[in-house]
Amino acid sequence: MTVSNSTEITAIAGGGWAGLATAVKLSAHGQKVLLLEASGQLGGRARSVPVNNKRLDNGQHILLGAYRGFLDMLEILGLMESDIVYRKKLDLCIHSLHGSGIKICAAALPGPFHLFVGVITARGLNITDKTGIIRFWLHLLKTGFTLESDMCVADYLGKHRQSKRVTNTFWGPLCIAALNTTPAMASARIFLNVLRKSFTGSRHNSDMLLPRVGLGDMLPAPASRYIRQRGGQVNTNERVLEIIMDGEILSGIKTSCQDYSVSNLVLATPCRQTGKLLMPLPGLKDITERLGQLKQEAIITLYMQFPETIRIENDMAGIYDGLTQWLIDRRTCGQPGLIAAVISTNGPHLDMNRDELEKTIISETRQLFPEWPEPESTFLLREKQATFSCTCGSDRLRPRCESVGNGIWLAGDYIDTGLPSTLESAIQSGLQCADRILQKSVGNQTIRG
Ligand SMILES: Cc1cc2nc3c(=O)[nH]c(=O)nc-3n(C[C@H](O)[C@H](O)[C@H](O)COP(=O)(O)OP(=O)(O)OC[C@H]3O[C@@H](n4cnc5c(N)ncnc54)[C@H](O)[C@@H]3O)c2cc1C
Incomplete structure (x- = not known):
C-alpha cells in the first residue's frame, strides 16, 4: 500500500488495545488504516515481554464475562474464546496472613440468585456481614446502581453500613482489583458501574476470564495479521511527532520516519501523550488541561x-x-x-x-x-x-468518544466509557471511535453522491 500521498487513509497513533480495536473495526469495513506504534512491539500496557528465553506478560490481566467489547473482538478476528481465555465462575478466596480469610463462590443459578446464594454460603463471614451485603445489594438493584453525586467507595460503603470486616476482606480487594484505586480515593460511581455490568443480567457476566495464551497472542498478533490481510499497514518503531493542519482541517502527520497525508487521525496514545500531541492545536486548551489532570x-x-x-x-x-x-x-x-x-x-x-x-x-x-x-x-x-487513577470525580476529566477537531479522534482506556482503566474500556473506546469515523465516511459519501 502506498500511503505517503493518499488522502483516504485513517492513521492510528498507538498500537495498544484501543488502537488495535479501532484499526480492526475500520479494516472490517473496508477502510484503509495505517497503525503507527512508537515502541518495538504492539500491545501497549498489555503486552508480552521477553525474559531469559521466556515470554512473560507485563502484568496479570483478568477479564470479566461482562466484557462484551473483548468478546466481540474475538468474533471479528475469528478466534475461539476457549483458545484465548479460560472462563471460570466467580470463586474468590481472600486470605489473611494473621487470621481467617473469606471464600465466596457464585452458585450455578440465574443472576442475581447466583450471588445471593454465594454470599449466604460464603465462608468466613458471619450472619450480620451476610445480611449487610444482601441488604446493600437489594438497595443497588432498587436504585439501578446509580449515584446522583460521586463520592469515594469507602464513604459509600460506610453510608450503607458495610462492616469493617466485609469492607476489608471483600469490597476493598474487589475495588482495588477493578479500579486499581484504593477505596479511600476510588469513585463509587465507576465502582457501581462495574458491579452492575458484572453482577446483574446473566450469571456468566461475573465469570472471570483468565488468559490461556500470552498477552501478545491474545489480541495484538491476531489483530495485526487481520489488519495486514485487509490491506492495512502496521508499523512499529514509528512515533507520531506532530499533527499537521491546513487551517482548521487535518492534513497530515509527521512521524519519526516520514510525513503522511491522512484524512483521519486517531490518537490511541495514553492520555498524557495525547495531551502533548494536541497541545499545539488551537481551541483544545480545555481538553489538554483535563487530560493532564488524570493521575x-x-x-x-x-x-x-x-x-x-x-x-x-x-x-x-x-x-x-x-x-x-x-x-x-x-x-x-x-x-x-x-x-x-x-x-x-x-x-x-x-x-x-x-x-x-x-x-x-x-x-x-x-x-x-x-x-x-x-x-x-x-x-x-x-x-x-x-x-x-479512577478517583472520585475523575469522570469529569475524561473526554467523550467524539472528534476533537476536523478529522482528529481519540481512543484509549481513559475515554469516558463509564468503565475504569481496563482492556474493556480501551476496546470499547476503539470500537466506538471506529463507528464514528464510519458514520462520518457514510455521511460524506451521501453528500458527494
Ligand atoms: C500491570 C498491569 C496490569 C493490568 N491489569 C489489568 C486487568 O487485570 N484487567 C484489565 O482489564 N486491565 C488491566 N490493566 C490495564 C490495561 O492494560 C490498560 O487499560 C489497557 O492496556 C490500555 O490500553 P490503551 O490502548 O488505551 O493504551 P496503551 O496500552 O497505553 O497503548 C498506547 C500505545 O501508544 C503508544 N504511543 C505512545 N505515544 C505514541 C506516539 N506519539 N506515536 C505512536 N505510538 C505512541 C504506546 O507505546 C502504547 O503502545 C493492567 C495494566 C497493567 C500495566
Missing part, C-alpha cells in the same frame, strides 16, 4: 518460578492484610510452577528497592503456603503508569 496508578508484579508441581487451588489467592494482594497461578497460561504476585495502586511500596520488595513478597507467600520451597528464580516488573 496515574502503579502495578508491581513479581514472577516466582517454583517446581512445576506447585499450584494454587482455584488458580488465584487474594491476601487482604499483606503487601502482596494476589498470587496468580500461571498454569492456565501454560506456565506451570510460575506464580505471579501482584501489588496494585500507589503506596509506600513504590519507594522499596527490589530486594526489600522480593523479600517481603516471598515471606508473605511462605506464610500462606508454608510447604512451598524457595522460588528457583524471580523477575520483578514495575509498571508505574499502569492505569489512570
Whole structure:
C-alpha cells in the first residue's frame, strides 16, 4: 500500500488495545488504516515481554464475562474464546496472613440468585456481614446502581453500613482489583458501574476470564495479521511527532520516519501523550488541561518460578492484610510452577528497592503456603503508569468518544466509557471511535453522491 500521498487513509497513533480495536473495526469495513506504534512491539500496557528465553506478560490481566467489547473482538478476528481465555465462575478466596480469610463462590443459578446464594454460603463471614451485603445489594438493584453525586467507595460503603470486616476482606480487594484505586480515593460511581455490568443480567457476566495464551497472542498478533490481510499497514518503531493542519482541517502527520497525508487521525496514545500531541492545536486548551489532570496508578508484579508441581487451588489467592494482594497461578497460561504476585495502586511500596520488595513478597507467600520451597528464580516488573487513577470525580476529566477537531479522534482506556482503566474500556473506546469515523465516511459519501 502506498500511503505517503493518499488522502483516504485513517492513521492510528498507538498500537495498544484501543488502537488495535479501532484499526480492526475500520479494516472490517473496508477502510484503509495505517497503525503507527512508537515502541518495538504492539500491545501497549498489555503486552508480552521477553525474559531469559521466556515470554512473560507485563502484568496479570483478568477479564470479566461482562466484557462484551473483548468478546466481540474475538468474533471479528475469528478466534475461539476457549483458545484465548479460560472462563471460570466467580470463586474468590481472600486470605489473611494473621487470621481467617473469606471464600465466596457464585452458585450455578440465574443472576442475581447466583450471588445471593454465594454470599449466604460464603465462608468466613458471619450472619450480620451476610445480611449487610444482601441488604446493600437489594438497595443497588432498587436504585439501578446509580449515584446522583460521586463520592469515594469507602464513604459509600460506610453510608450503607458495610462492616469493617466485609469492607476489608471483600469490597476493598474487589475495588482495588477493578479500579486499581484504593477505596479511600476510588469513585463509587465507576465502582457501581462495574458491579452492575458484572453482577446483574446473566450469571456468566461475573465469570472471570483468565488468559490461556500470552498477552501478545491474545489480541495484538491476531489483530495485526487481520489488519495486514485487509490491506492495512502496521508499523512499529514509528512515533507520531506532530499533527499537521491546513487551517482548521487535518492534513497530515509527521512521524519519526516520514510525513503522511491522512484524512483521519486517531490518537490511541495514553492520555498524557495525547495531551502533548494536541497541545499545539488551537481551541483544545480545555481538553489538554483535563487530560493532564488524570493521575496515574502503579502495578508491581513479581514472577516466582517454583517446581512445576506447585499450584494454587482455584488458580488465584487474594491476601487482604499483606503487601502482596494476589498470587496468580500461571498454569492456565501454560506456565506451570510460575506464580505471579501482584501489588496494585500507589503506596509506600513504590519507594522499596527490589530486594526489600522480593523479600517481603516471598515471606508473605511462605506464610500462606508454608510447604512451598524457595522460588528457583524471580523477575520483578514495575509498571508505574499502569492505569489512570479512577478517583472520585475523575469522570469529569475524561473526554467523550467524539472528534476533537476536523478529522482528529481519540481512543484509549481513559475515554469516558463509564468503565475504569481496563482492556474493556480501551476496546470499547476503539470500537466506538471506529463507528464514528464510519458514520462520518457514510455521511460524506451521501453528500458527494
Ligand atoms: C500491570 C498491569 C496490569 C493490568 N491489569 C489489568 C486487568 O487485570 N484487567 C484489565 O482489564 N486491565 C488491566 N490493566 C490495564 C490495561 O492494560 C490498560 O487499560 C489497557 O492496556 C490500555 O490500553 P490503551 O490502548 O488505551 O493504551 P496503551 O496500552 O497505553 O497503548 C498506547 C500505545 O501508544 C503508544 N504511543 C505512545 N505515544 C505514541 C506516539 N506519539 N506515536 C505512536 N505510538 C505512541 C504506546 O507505546 C502504547 O503502545 C493492567 C495494566 C497493567 C500495566
